[in-house]
Amino acid sequence: MKISEEQVWNTCGYVRLSREDGDKEESNSVTGQKDLIRDYMARHPELRACGMKVDDGFTGSNFDRPAFQELMAEVKAGKINCIVVKDLSRFGRDHLGVGEYLEQLFPFLGVRFIAINDHYDSLHSNAESDELVIPFKNLINEAYCRDTSIKTRSQLEIKRQRGDFIGSFAVFGYRKDPENRHRLLADDYAAGVVRDVFRWKLEGVSAGDIAARLTASGIPTPMDYKRSQGLRYSTSFRLKEESVWDAGMVLRILKNPVYIGVLEQGRVTTPSYRVKRLVVKPRAEWAVVEHCHEAIIDRYDFETVQKVLALDTRTSVSGRAVELFSGLVFCGECGGAMIRKTVSSGKKKYVYYVCAAHKNEKTCFAHSLRVEALDEIVLEALKKHIQDVIDLSNLLELTDTAQLQQAGVRKLRDRLEKKQAEADRWQTLLRSLYESLQDGVIDRDEYQDLRKTYSRRRAGAEEQAGAIQEEMSREMGNLSEGRGWMGQFRKHRNIDALDRTMIVSLMERVLIFRDRRVEIVYRWQDEFSWQMDLLRQARETLPGREAV
Structure with a gap:
């Protein structure tokens, strides 16, 4: 379509602002852009004002902006044939996209485009200079957007790493x-x-x-x-x-x-x-x-x-809560789940835990235990374990903490020395590999395979040594900080009945064996055993004290 200089242009201003692009609100504010565009249009009577489109808070890195899409819809409908912006960066920062609009789409639609501060007007464009200058400015605008994005991401990552909350809204609570x-x-x-x-x-x-x-x-x-x-x-x-x-x-x-x-x-x-x-x-x-x-x-x-x-927490018949041991009872023989089975006898109903592997596939022993019997066994066992934990806690309070630390650190130091020796051994083997290659003892393929294997094992030993050093550092700190779990058992010291909260808080699983023996794996069981061993070692070294 041929553009005539004498015609009156149905003109729409376009304004965009986005702090994501690094826009400075003082110089690029919506009001400032509007005033600049209106002043320019007032000094050019051939430009008939037909509105102002504003995208506030939208990036210029793409054209997925609501006001811009409205503007283009009016352009394609023939209502607008001239667009005025403050500068090219307000129109967009994607140099390929901006170039496509300026060089192909707008000329095809007969649209005049004016970027005031860039002194660009497609009606009076200089083909030779514009082919060089305009694409160069678009590249600069895109580079600025990219650099700003990188800086913004880096700043946000720094805030995240130091524990700053950067969400728009606080989490419920x-x-x-x-x-x-x-x-x-x-x-x-x-x-x-x-x-x-x-x-x-x-x-x-x-x-x-x-x-x-x-x-x-x-x-x-x-x-x-x-x-x-x-x-x-x-x-x-x-x-x-x-x-x-x-x-x-x-x-x-x-x-x-x-x-x-x-x-x-x-x-x-x-x-x-x-x-x-x-x-x-x-x-x-x-x-x-x-x-x-x-x-x-x-x-x-x-x-x-x-x-x-x-856990597999199936709901009870009432639909209001799960069963007391749901998801926690396993067969002590095969390790599979034990499931509840209801057996009717006359007008009475009895509930048993049976091995699912035997019931479904006959791959385990046929053994079962009534729910009431399991409740009694677990309650008595839990009472005893709670008292054992309380007794251990009381003994630890009476024992010299420094002695406990020394016993624990000695044990960890021995482990650390072994791991460091192991890492040194793999390092020595790595050094000897090249000599073996040069002497023809191994070929290059063997050299590469052994080098990868030795390097992996050395790295594994060094990583384990580092973990032991961290554990030693924690051990040298306040040992009492590692006893917080004991308070979870102490809270239930006077129990007379089981409830779901108590069971899931204190137990990992319950094992039922075919001889009706029940074994409970408690939470923090490793910590309990470790503290008992540590206490025994420490008290054996104290003069005038009997071993526990």
Whole structure:
């Protein structure tokens, strides 16, 4: 289409601002751009003002912007045939995209394009200079966008690594500190709801039933609660106009380590500054920082809930809670799960735990144990173990901590020396490999294979030595910090009946053998055995003390 200089142009101004591109609000503010464009149009009477399109907060690295799309729709409809912008960077920072519009699409549609500060007007363009200058400016604009994106990503990563919260909205249960928006403070009301959710889960209530309880109690969902606080919050999880709790919301709360003071950030990213598609990063690349803010859930309770969520927790007949031992009872003979089986005898019903492998495949022994008998055995065993833990705790309090540390450190030092000797041995073998190659003892393929093997084993030994050194450092610290688990048993010192919370908090699994013997694997069982050995070694070295 031929463009005439005498015609009147239906002109639309276009304004864009994005801090993501590094735009300076002082010089590129929406108001400033509008004033500049209106002043220019007032000095050029052939430009008939037909509106102003504004994209505030949209990047220039692509053209997926609502106001820009509206502008192009009016251009294609023939309503607009002239576009005015402050400069080329306001139009876009993708040099290929901008070039396609300026060199192909706009000339084809007969659209006049004006970039005021770049002194570019397609009606009066100089073909020779514009072919060099305009693409060069577009390249600079794109490079600026790319560099700004890199700097922004780096700054955000630094904030994540030092434990700054960089989300737009605080997680349900917290609020942003008014004096430091990168720090979370507990929200009393929401934190109470979160504590209820965890408590109910420990009691064996399913996520769906927890959601039903919250809805029935009139507790607002996380989205509705944020909105009630005056926040402009939206979420992709909302499917209905009326927001109600569901199992997914409950599970997201139960699995979020933010409630024990841990921030997990940087879980998703974009391939580049031009591609905004979200990509999930490997867990090893997440920014995970502990002790960032006040914990509103006890760490032991959180870990217990994670264990419960991983169990096969079938609901009971009532539908309100799982069975007492659900997901925890296993066959001591084959290691498979033990399942509940109900047997009717007259008007009475008896419930047994039977080996699933025998019941389904006949690959194990036919043995069973009544639920009532299991309850009695576990209750008595748990009482005894709780008392053993309390006795151990009391003995540790009476024993010289320095002696305990020395005994533990000696044991670790011996392990460290062995690992260091092992790493030195692999290093010596690595050094001798080249000589063997030169002497013709091995060929090059053998050399490469052995070199990889020795290097891998040396690295493994060095890594294990490093782990032992870290353990030694912790051991040289306050030994009492490693006894926190004992308090979990002490809380149940006067039990007279079992409940679901107690079982999942203190036990890993229950094994039933064909001779009706029951073995319980307790949580922190390794720590219990280690502390007992450490105490025995320490007390044997103390004069005038009998060994425990």
